[in-house]
Amino acid sequence: MTTATASHDDHHHGPEKGLMRWIKTTNHKDIGSLYLWFAFTMLLVGGAFAMGIRAELLQPGLQLMEPQFFNQLTTMHGLIMVFGAIMPAFVGLGNWLIPMMIGAPDMALPRMNNWSFWILPFAGGILLSTFFMEGGAPAFGWTFYAPLSTTFAPDSTDFFIFAIHLLGFSSIMGAINIIATVLNMRAPEMKLMDMPLFVWTWLITSFLLIGAMPVLAGAVTMMLTDRNFGTAFFDATGGGDPVLFQHIFWFFGHPEVYIMILPAFGVVSHIIPTFARKPLFGYSSMVYATASIAFLSYIVWAHHMFLTGMPVAGELYFMYATMLIAVPTGVKVFNWIATMWKGSMTFETPMLWAVSFVFLFTIGGFSGLMLGIVPADIQYHDTYFVVAHFHYVLVTGALWGIIAAVFYWLPKWTGKMYNETLAKIHFWWAVISVNVLFFPQHFLGLAGMPRRIPDYSLQFADFNLISSLGGFAFGASFFLLTYIVIDCIRNGKPASARPWPSAKGLEWTLEPKAQYHSFNKPPSRALIEAESQNS
Amino acid sequence: MKRLTTLLSALVATMSTNVFAEYGLNMTKGVTSISRDIYDLHMMVFWICVVVAVLVFGAMFYSVFAHRKSKGAVASQFHESTKAEFLWTAIPVIILVGMAIPASKTLIDLEDTSKAEMSIKITGHQWKWQYDYPKEGISFISNLAQSHKDALTGTDADREAVGNYLLEVDKHLVLPVDTSIRFLITSNDVIHSWWVPAFGVKQDANPGFINDAWAKIDEIGTYRGQCAELCGKDHGFMPIVVDVVSKADYAKWVGEQQAAAAAAVASATKTWSKDELMAQGESVYNTNCAGCHKKDGSGMPPVFPAMKGSPIANGAAAEHMNIVLNGKGAMPQFKMLGDADLAAVITYERNAFGNTGSVVQPSDVKSAR
Numbered sequence: 001m002t003t004a005t006a007s008h009d010d011h012h013h014g015p016e017k018g019l020m021r022w023i024k025t026t027n028h029k030d031i032g033s034l035y036l037w038f039a040f041t042m043l044l045v046g047g048a049f050a051m052g053i054r055a056e057l058l059q060p061g062l063q064l065m066e067p068q069f070f071n072q073l074t075t076m077h078g079l080i081m082v083f084g085a086i087m088p089a090f091v092g093l094g095n096w097l098i099p100m101m102i103g104a105p106d107m108a109l110p111r112m113n114n115w116s117f118w119i120l121p122f123a124g125g126i127l128l129s130t131f132f133m134e135g136g137a138p139a140f141g142w143t144f145y146a147p148l149s150t151t152f153a154p155d156s157t158d159f160f161i162f163a164i165h166l167l168g169f170s171s172i173m174g175a176i177n178i179i180a181t182v183l184n185m186r187a188p189e190m191k192l193m194d195m196p197l198f199v200w201t202w203l204i205t206s207f208l209l210i211g212a213m214p215v216l217a218g219a220v221t222m223m224l225t226d227r228n229f230g231t232a233f234f235d236a237t238g239g240g241d242p243v244l245f246q247h248i249f250w251f252f253g254h255p256e257v258y259i260m261i262l263p264a265f266g267v268v269s270h271i272i273p274t275f276a277r278k279p280l281f282g283y284s285s286m287v288y289a290t291a292s293i294a295f296l297s298y299i300v301w302a303h304h305m306f307l308t309g310m311p312v313a314g315e316l317y318f319m320y321a322t323m324l325i326a327v328p329t330g331v332k333v334f335n336w337i338a339t340m341w342k343g344s345m346t347f348e349t350p351m352l353w354a355v356s357f358v359f360l361f362t363i364g365g366f367s368g369l370m371l372g373i374v375p376a377d378i379q380y381h382d383t384y385f386v387v388a389h390f391h392y393v394l395v396t397g398a399l400w401g402i403i404a405a406v407f408y409w410l411p412k413w414t415g416k417m418y419n420e421t422l423a424k425i426h427f428w429w430a431v432i433s434v435n436v437l438f439f440p441q442h443f444l445g446l447a448g449m450p451r452r453i454p455d456y457s458l459q460f461a462d463f464n465l466i467s468s469l470g471g472f473a474f475g476a477s478f479f480l481l482t483y484i485v486i487d488c489i490r491n492g493k494p495a496s497a498r499p500w501p502s503a504k505g506l507e508w509t510l511e512p513k514a515q516y517h518s519f520n521k522p523p524s525r526a527l528i529e530a531e532s533q534n535s
Numbered sequence: 536m537k538r539l540t541t542l543l544s545a546l547v548a549t550m551s552t553n554v555f556a557e558y559g560l561n562m563t564k565g566v567t568s569i570s571r572d573i574y575d576l577h578m579m580v581f582w583i584c585v586v587v588a589v590l591v592f593g594a595m596f597y598s599v600f601a602h603r604k605s606k607g608a609v610a611s612q613f614h615e616s617t618k619a620e621f622l623w624t625a626i627p628v629i630i631l632v633g634m635a636i637p638a639s640k641t642l643i644d645l646e647d648t649s650k651a652e653m654s655i656k657i658t659g660h661q662w663k664w665q666y667d668y669p670k671e672g673i674s675f676i677s678n679l680a681q682s683h684k685d686a687l688t689g690t691d692a693d694r695e696a697v698g699n700y701l702l703e704v705d706k707h708l709v710l711p712v713d714t715s716i717r718f719l720i721t722s723n724d725v726i727h728s729w730w731v732p733a734f735g736v737k738q739d740a741n742p743g744f745i746n747d748a749w750a751k752i753d754e755i756g757t758y759r760g761q762c763a764e765l766c767g768k769d770h771g772f773m774p775i776v777v778d779v780v781s782k783a784d785y786a787k788w789v790g791e792q793q794a795a796a797a798a799a800v801a802s803a804t805k806t807w808s809k810d811e812l813m814a815q816g817e818s819v820y821n822t823n824c825a826g827c828h829k830k831d832g833s834g835m836p837p838v839f840p841a842m843k844g845s846p847i848a849n850g851a852a853a854e855h856m857n858i859v860l861n862g863k864g865a866m867p868q869f870k871m872l873g874d875a876d877l878a879a880v881i882t883y884e885r886n887a888f889g890n891t892g893s894v895v896q897p898s899d900v901k902s903a904r
Contacts, residue, residue, distance in 0.1 A: 236743020447559030453771030
């Protein structure tokens, strides 16, 4: 038996050829690439919807679409970006990087890994197919509040529910896999407090996923039975309560926003020390801050619901708990700046993205703090101020972290260097246009423009024009990004094994292009200590 | 270069139209004690954020410029300081407590609706607001003004001409100045949210539940707002307009409305001619039904069926009245309209667009309720 297994292994030094490699693969690197390419495709699809939204809002009047179609676009833009782009992109990064960072040969559950990826294209396909159904796609916003999403929704909503269930399965399996990998497959000599921060943030994120996704599944299942089987969970005429839906949704939804940002915190905690040529400041406080944010994320959900008619005591509690999140988040920001302080910094592309992440994400943090103040939230709630806030944390936060990670680890994935000049041009293009796109939306919100409206009063015309032009420029920047990545894969100059000389981490000890099967033997204690962020 | 100049001058031209003068960068103070408290709180938190941002980003950018390799900076290797960690945990906590105290005071005040002198019941419908004055016995519906609906797909000049584009309704809510008013807010279908920024009032309208809010308005004037919670297709087109008038004018207005209500009750008992019903019905139809079923009765199949040749409009009147009164699926109920208006609109639907249904009288609607 043992000899048979050994000789079996001998035949598998490299990947299978052709399409079947990608369908049958159980290799964490292949699956990571699949996740990343899927996420990038969905980013372009969701981005195209955003271009439609900004085109309609370019000037007053209804020029391009019916209001119902506009609502379908806002809904699908949100759903595709959250569930199709940001979350799969982070799972892709986790797949690629976690085994290499902890000295493991692969993920703990490789077949399940394959399955959790291959669910995604089907779920995404079902979700997008609703556009072609009678009555159109879901048009009730990505938060799908009942009863607009139950009694008053198009028939395609049942397909949306099925798609959400599938996406949930995929996320939960991905999270279980990461927990199992980190806890069981870590190099025997690696202690938890030796782990790189990207691994730490993903481990904590996985627990958030396991806690939050089943709650979402519960919410959509209750919707399904309300719609089809005569229950009345969210229908007041049957003794239910539409606000119950919001409690359940946001009990998922608030951890969800940290699911989308914590791994980005991890990425930035790798990049800043590398380019500051200094050890990460406060490694253990970073770990504890991440865990505190994760814990707090479960007990602040109703700050999305201050206007639903909550009792004063509830509002006070959720306000205080929400403000508390500023403390561990502040610790992280201060630690990053302390890491940069008295370093010897250079600004290669990943560092540009990381520094702008710290700056722009913190702006989103400030507007988040403002939104947490209940009386002020009365004026901000459901306006463009909120739209500006969550795009600062999700685009210049989560997406920025992903792009930074792609540039930082692309040499390790491909064995080649991207074009630094083009990448810098792309960075400045994106960072300027994204601010032209989202910063004026703060003004629109404060001046009183509600979100999710296809047309607006004339006093909002100027900032909408500016925002739309910024949006088109930002959208166009992704063509350049596509070119840079493909150019790197095809024509990039060979990279060294450690293209960033002061980078730390086990992944940099591998070949320039990480070999298909890495760490068949676990790394030694000496190597782990030499590459640890916790010095 | 020439093309760029043209583009830039075109941009400047767009921005310097007369709307430029009206644009706002910030929240306005409003006309109630609550809206002013909110404004003060907003500004306080904003300035605290600005100060923190200047310090934090100042340190960051100083470091970005001073501690760079190209300037010969040599990296220190420090990576821990319990003192620093303690300070930047404790100082934010103190700042946050400083914010939480005034915020809590304002919150407790604005949630206390017990001192109200009068109540207004506000009901959200897809996509219009219904206002009830329970004591005075006044009730009416407030829709986006027809001229604004037309301007949606009209020219820029049309949108300029109507004034307060998308923020005008056919019937304003009228409130007295210097009076504590309790708003009782609910919905008839999906969740809406009643928002008038100048009052500092925004409250969700939940079907089956009643939320409350209050305002004591200090200044006579006209104030505008919008629905703030996505409520379906025409969420962007259910504005709120409030006329705040002197107490004397308010009393006069109440008298007029009560007289009009009495007249409406009287008209519901008489028998109308078909022409009268058709004329009245057309305006009711265009206000309430044309959003989905379209002015020419063509509808937006398959979700919103056509009126033209509809089996219901050409079939039994009882079924037609039932569907208008009680709704069905995406079709909202219209019980809140008066008997005369309902009879008129049903008759119109049954006889316009080439339909050949029967005439329905207010008394028929009354008995069908």
